[in-house]
Amino acid sequence: MLKKITNYFVIPFAICVILVTALFPEKTVDMTNFSTEGLELNYTVSEDIALLATNETMDHNISYDRYFPYLGKSYLGFREALAFKESQGNYFTVNDLGYLGKYQFGAETLKLLGVYNPQFFLYTPELQEKAFLANSERNKWILRKDISRFVGKEIHGITVTESGILAAAHLAGxxxxxxxxxxxxxxxxxxAYGTSISSYMKRFSGYDTSFIKPNQKAKANL
Known part of the structure; x- marks a missing residue:
């Protein structure tokens, strides 16, 4: 009985499918009507974001391999390279001299930038990034005449660049x-660790720091 009922529904359904297929055949898509000509489809990963392996000797004379995002000579490359030298990019570190965060700011420098709560500063990465930019803008304003006068010249075999000057100013003022x-x-x-102005001048030379605008009154505001 069940078999007869099944046949009663299945057979008509199959006939309907056959009729629909015959009456409405699948339309073949003509791919010649579709083209990517003129579209911007360049998704090649550039060197600026490729991973670069380096073998570098640090100040404590231990040589090791490490991988880091290679940002080239851009402002971001400058910022992150300096941060790695200062703290290995750690927002939440305090060294034994009391310098704070990713860029190792002292409390007195933070006051000049309008930051009066070191504890809040230490646990607020966004504020640390703003402080770095504000401090760089302030230093660029103070050193604007020296940048104009000395960039391109050699001092003790080191070619002076704007980024080298700004990095050295971050280190020593x-x-x-x-x-x-x-x-x-x-x-x-x-x-206090024996790092000199000339070493920073050389290490951080040649970055594009045009993003940093001279600003005598630069502050770090959230």
């Missing part, structure tokens, strides 16, 4: 960089 440049390298300040 703009006043010390003025003394270095105007003494043609005779005054070469080193920090």
């Amino acid at each position: 703009p006043g010390s960089v003025k003394k270095f440049l105007r003494s043609f390298g005779e005054y070469n300040f080193s920090d």
Whole structure:
């Protein structure tokens, strides 16, 4: 009985499918009507975001291999390279001298930038990024005449570049960089760890820091 009922429904359904297929055959798509001509389809990954392996000797004279995002000589490349040197890019670190965060800011420098709560600063990455840019803008304004005068010249075998000057100012302050440049390298300040202005001038040379605009009153505001 069940078999007869099944046949009663299945057979007419099959006939309907056959009729629909016969009356409405599948239309063949003519692919010649479709083209990607004129569309921007260049998705090749550039060198700026490729992973680059380097073998680098750090200040403690231990050589090792490490991988990091290669950002080229852009402002981001400058910022991240400097951050890696300062703290290995760690927002939440404090060194044994009390310098804070990814870029190792001192409390007095933060006050100049309008930041009066070091604890809040340490746990607010966005504020740290704004502080780095504001400090760079302030230093670029202070050093604007020296940048104009010395960029392209050689001091003790180091070609002076704007990014090298700004990196050295981050390390030692703009006043010390003025003394270095105007003494043609005779005054070469080193920090408590022995890192000198000339080493930063060389290490961070040639980056594009045109994104940083001179600003005497730059502040780090959220």
